[in-house]
Amino acid sequence: MIFEFDLFDIFYIMFFMGFYSLCINRSHLLMILLSFEFILVLIFMSMVIYLNFFDMEMYFSLIFLVFSVCEGVLGLSVLINMIRMHGNDYIQVLNIL
Template identity: 40%
Template sequence: MMNIMSVMIYIPMIMIFCGCWGFISYNKHMLNSLLSLEFMMLGVFWLMSTQLALIGSEVYFSLFFLTLAACEGALGLTMLILVVRSHGNDIFSSFNLLEC
C-alpha cells in the first residue's frame, strides 16, 4: 500500500502532466492556454511545497514562487483583455501577425 508521502508527490506530477497535455492539445483559445499554464503552476507549487516540507527547509521560496505565479496570471489576463478588445475574440487562428 502506498504511503501518504508518495501520494503527495504523484498527484502534483499528474497535475503538471495534465496541464502540459492541455496546453499542447487544446490551444485553440488563448483562455484555455492560460488556464492550463496556471494549472501547471499550481502543480509545481504543490510539489515544491511538499518537497520543502519534507526536507524541513524554509517555505519563503514557495511564497516567492506563488507571488511570481500570481503576477504571471495577472499579466496573462491583461494580455487576454487586450487581445479581446483589439480582435474581438481569443481564437488564435483569427490573429493576423501583420496587423497592428
C-alpha cells in the same frame, strides 16, 4: 493487481495531464492560461510538500507564488487587450510575423 501511487507520482500524472491539455487546447488564449495556472499550482503544491519534508524555509515558495500571480495577471491583461482589439480570443486571429 493493485497499483500503489506515491504523492509525487500523482503530481507527475496531473502535471502531464495539464501539459496535455495545454497541447490540445492551443486555439483559445483563455484555455492556454488556465492550463498554465493548473501547472503552476501543481508545481507550487509539490514544492511546498518538498520543502516541508526536508524542514526548509518557505520563502522561496512565497516568491514563486508572487511570480505566478504576476504571470496570471499579465496573461489576463493580454487576454482583455486581445478581446478588445480583435473581438475574440482565438490565436489564429493574431498576425504575428
